[in-house]
Amino acid sequence: MLSGFVTLLLFTVIGEAISTLFNLPVPGAVTGLILLLIWLQIKGGASDNLQQVSQFCIHYMAVLFIPSAVAVFFMTDLLSRQWLPLMLATFVATPVGIVISGHFMQYLLRHRETSRSREQQS
Missing domain, CATH: 1.20.5 (Single alpha-helices involved in coiled-coils or other helix-helix interfaces)
Structure with a gap:
């Protein structure tokens, strides 16, 4: 599960860096998600660890909107x-x-x- 969390954080940081470096009008988190999508398409799907972390985040997403x-x-x-x-x-x-x-x-x-x-x- 830790590797899935690290994967999400890695793509978030990479997306933030790219958005900042190229002064993109898109938030870094969105850039990171697009990169993650591309990576998952190339890889052929998400690992079990990444799926577990993603389900956990989705389960508690409502708390983030409070x-x-x-x-x-x-x-x-x-x-x-x-x-x-x-x-x-x-x-x-x-x-x-x-x-x-x-x-x-x-x-x-x-x-x-x-x-x-x-x-x-x-």
């Missing part, structure tokens, strides 16, 4: 001034992101099936 949810109550002034961008982000960008993610997932699944069928023919 501070930001509480902070919203103290930002009523800002929320009242910025309501339009917030509503657009919530009701336009979220569905668009879901649709794009769904199409990308379908592409990856089709690509995996094509690769498997080629391997079986060989």
Whole structure:
């Protein structure tokens, strides 16, 4: 389990370094996740340790949102001034992101099936 945690931290640090070094407009954590995805695609999947750590993190993810949810109550002034961008982000960008993610997932699944069928023919 420790090796899975180290793997997640390693990709987070690498992503932060790349985002900082190249002054990317993407957070380092997102860059690290993209690199992790690429690595897992090349490797062919996650190890058991990485899966265990990932499930543990997902299980307790709701706890990580508590501070930001509480902070919203103290930002009523800002929320009242910025309501339009917030509503657009919530009701336009979220569905668009879901649709794009769904199409990308379908592409990856089709690509995996094509690769498997080629391997079986060989």
